[in-house]
Amino acid sequence: MATTRDRYIDTIRALAIVRVIVYHALGVAWLxxxxxxxxxxxALAGSLMAASMTKSGSAVRVVGHRLRRLLLPLWTLGAVGFxxxxxxxxxxxxxxxxxxPKMLFWILPLNTPPTSEWGQFFNxxxxxxxxxxxxxxxxxVLLPLFRRLPVLMLGLPFVLLYVLEQHSFGLSDMVLDPARDFCTYLACWLLGFAHHDxxxxxxxxxxxxxxxxxAAVIGGWLTWIGREESHFDLTTDAMPNAFWSFAFVLLLLRFRPTMAxxxxxxxxxxLIDLLNARxxxxxxxxxxxxxxxxLLLGSFGLQAxxxxxxxxxVLLILGTFLWTAVATLVFGWVEDIAARRRPSLLPPNRRRRGPGDSTAVRSPATATS
Structure with a gap:
């Protein structure tokens, strides 16, 4: 069944996607x-996951739906990458x-799958x-626990992350790295639950x-004292990243501007609809x-x-956006199949007004939903 869309949430997600592309292309740490x-x-994915769990009532159905939406596009990338x-x-x-055997993570990515030198940009x-x-x-498991003990659950990720930062417990990086990523962003995922509820x-x-x-002061202070190693890139330091992201997400989701x-x-x-749908x-x-x-710019003697x-x-950014647009046209239909929609080059432009939201639209579920 089609549902109305929150234009503020869609706009935030679209900005986040664009920022990711620019950061990866240029490596500008302060972004x-x-x-x-x-x-x-x-956080936005957590909110949508909570909505699906609340609406469906079947954890197996919801998880299965999310896995299908996630894995089919990944398998397409993996096929080309291989x-x-x-x-x-x-x-x-x-x-x-x-x-x-770790290549099986290309099928079920419980960890980052390995590649050869030529595949590193695929994973x-x-x-x-x-x-x-x-x-x-x-x-x-997380959603009912959060609804019973919200304050405790929101504090738990920071405790777990601190423990992981101080003690490796003899675990390999193969285990520690995904565990660290999970704890870094768990509070944001839980804020998504709080947003939905x-x-x-x-x-x-x-x-x-x-x-x-x-949270911002703690995150900012930790970033400052670790600046010589991180160069103000939050992705290289889990603890300041966790605090800063938590502060930013809480403020962003509490702020509710009109999108008329x-x-x-x-x-x-x-454009926002397209970015969300693909x-x-x-x-x-x-x-x-x-x-x-x-590689193309390097062939012309430009250091990209x-x-x-x-x-x-500018050439790198423009080229990357052009490539991404073409790849979206070529492979985006996989998301339609994953969502059990009729495949198309571009998702349909369908609108539906919602109560109290003159800009609500009916659009396909997004990548992080």
Whole structure:
């Protein structure tokens, strides 16, 4: 059944996707502070997951639906990625070979799947898919616990992350890395639950502001003292990332501006719809695009890996967005099949007004839903 859309949430998600592409293309560290996209995307996905659990009542059905929406686009990427890796050959001295059992993570990404040297740009962003999968699988347990003990559950991720940062318990990086990512963004996922349940809207600003300030100050202070290693890139330091993302997401989801102005800009509104409807495809395919465009620019003698001129940076961004647009047209229909819709090059532009929201629309479920 079609449902009305929250235009504010859709706009935030669209901005988060664009920011991810620009960050990966240019490697501008401070963008992770200006707009912590990953925490935002996990929070919005958590809200939609809670909505599905509440509406369906069947954890098996909801989890199965989410897995289908996630895995079919991933398998498409994996098929192309493997073809590229096999085409270039697998060096005999490469510690990872096609017969490695960990290659099964390309089928069920409980961890980031391995690749050859030529495949690293295909799996470079898959840590997010891995973390998202674990959130989906554990939501049937996390959601009721959060509804019973919201304050305790929101504090738990920071405790768990601190413990993991201080003690490895003899675990390998293969276990520690996904566990660390899970704990880093767990509070954001739980804020998504709170957003869906209306808890955030019931919080007074006199309560929200001190919490936001406290989390932002802690995150900012931890970022500052670790600046020599992180260079102000939050993605390289889990603890400040967790606090800063929590503060940003809480403020963003509590803030509820009117989006009526968006209806007066149909082209922008349509672009936001497209970014939301094809978000998995865009996320999965933009990174190989950066690699491909970088190779192209390198053939003309331009240093694209770390652009040193504005011109090279602009060419890299434009090329990446062009690649991503083409890849979305070529592979985006997989998301339609995963959602059990009729496949199409572009999702239909269908609108439906919702109660009290003149800009609500009926559009396909998004990548992080």
């Amino acid at each position: 992770t502070i200006l707009f912590p996209s990953m925490g935002i995307m996990f 073809a590229v890796m096999l085409l270039h050959g697998w060096p005999s001295d490469d510690p990872t070979q096609p017969t490695d 470079g962003v898959l840590w997010y898919i891995c973390t998202y999968l674990w959130f989906v699988l554990l939501t049937p 209306g808890m955030l809207q019931r919080l007074k600003w006199k309560v929200v502001v001190p919490i936001v300030l406290a 102005w968006l209806a007066r800009m149909p082209r922008l509104e349509r 978000a998995v495809t865009i996320y999965l395919w933009h990174n190989p695009g950066i690699f491909a465009v970088g 890996e770390e652009p040193t001129t504005v011109g090279t940076a």
